[in-house]
Amino acid sequence: MLNKKKNFIDRIPNWGWLMISLATAIVLWYFLSIGERTGRCFPFIDKIYVAIKTVIEREILWADIQSSMISVIMGFFFGFISSVPVAFLMAWYRPVRYIVEPWIQFIRNIPPLAYVPLVVIGAGVGRVPQVIVIWLATFLTMTITIYQGVRNVDETLIKAARVLGAKDRDLFVKVIFPATTPFILTAVRLGASVALTTLIAAESTGAFAGLGMRIRSFNNSYEVEPMLLYIILIGIIGISIEKIIKLLEKKLTGWQETRDV
């Protein structure tokens, strides 16, 4: 009996399950859309389809995607290049760790939305505050992840390299850096996800375009259909980025014994 059950699960390929999952969601969505109250916030696919045309006609869709992506990519980029050195310094020099780590943990637990007004007061409106907010959020997440990776480098690997004649520079380039790669890639994945989730907060800084900004503006004009469309869009972008990074991880760190963080 149990065996038979297992067979039925295994017989359906992964893409088959994906289809079933999608169908389930659509059915659920349909029922939500016909409810009196839930229907107001979950208009069904046909209405979303109309909304796609509307936002394309209004020439806001591409501009919004573009604007958001520029903020996400820039914020993430700065977050990444600043987190790597800070993480390594924290792992190597205890004073740096003792001074910096508590504050990273402290700020990391504050929702970005809370400090957005401060950033706006300091940096004004437009692109700059958006990038700063995303930068900060990604920096914090990635620093902690990479730092833990550097500290987790197996001590015996360093010993082994030393007895084989490795000097400090070799140790860094040939042992510590490759040993940390899986964590750096995990950090990239988490950072990208944080960048996207921070987007809404970042674009509440008085942005002129952007997915997050537009959702607020649809809210003000009670346009539920394009709002839901934009929410779904953010989800699609998020999962696409994650898939790409996972692919990269598989390629670069396939040598690992255990995966998935």
Added chain:
Amino acid sequence: MERNVKVKIDHVEKIYDGRQGKMIALNGVDLDIYENEFICVVGPSGCGKSTLLNIIAGLLEPTSGAVYVNGKKVEGTGTERGVVFQQYALFPWMTVLKNVMFGLKLKGMSDAEAREIAMKYIRMVQLEDFVDAYPKELSGGMKQRVAIARAYAVQPEVLLMDEPFGALDAQTRTQLQSELIQTWQEEKKTCFFITHDVEEAIILATKVIVMSARPGRIKTIIDINLPYPRTQDLKMQKEFLDLKAQIWGEVYQEYLEVRK
């Protein structure tokens, strides 16, 4: 016969400053290791055998005393001393070949040169079919073979082994013992091998050293005059069993001391 002292351990003392106060790990260890000797060190856990190995390797500094290799004082690691660790310590992002080439490349060899030497030692440990495999694809025994090949490849004069077969199952262990004896006969090295398996010590060693625990020091030195080539059959013979009884007795006393 005049023999060269390869490694001179000169009154080495190691004191750890722990939270519960000072802990004397090694209490004045003196030992001369001659060229091409195969020394096996046995003793209860906590007798400081690993500490001693790490000091010889240059990975730890003694609190007082010194170690000399070829008359030169040990300060830090050096490629004339190779180490095989219990946990294999292979670089997981490198293939078998790249692992064995690692030390050779650090010596400044070209790729072709390093590859040729690496292949020789990979063949020696019979892993030529796995040159492009990653460590995760290998069994524990194979991993340790790679580690041995990697240590041999840089041609150290002294080979330090810290319970290299400790994590392997009994069958693989005896197999690797036989292979190590053979390798050692083909390419003589001065070996310093730590184990807590008395049989393993006798089958491998020219000299077994029993260490006592807390504070760690050398208790007895027993010459093993069993003829080479040694095979596992030896383990059934009377000389072997007598030695085993003798050494086991010495070690057992120490276990009892530790338990007190």
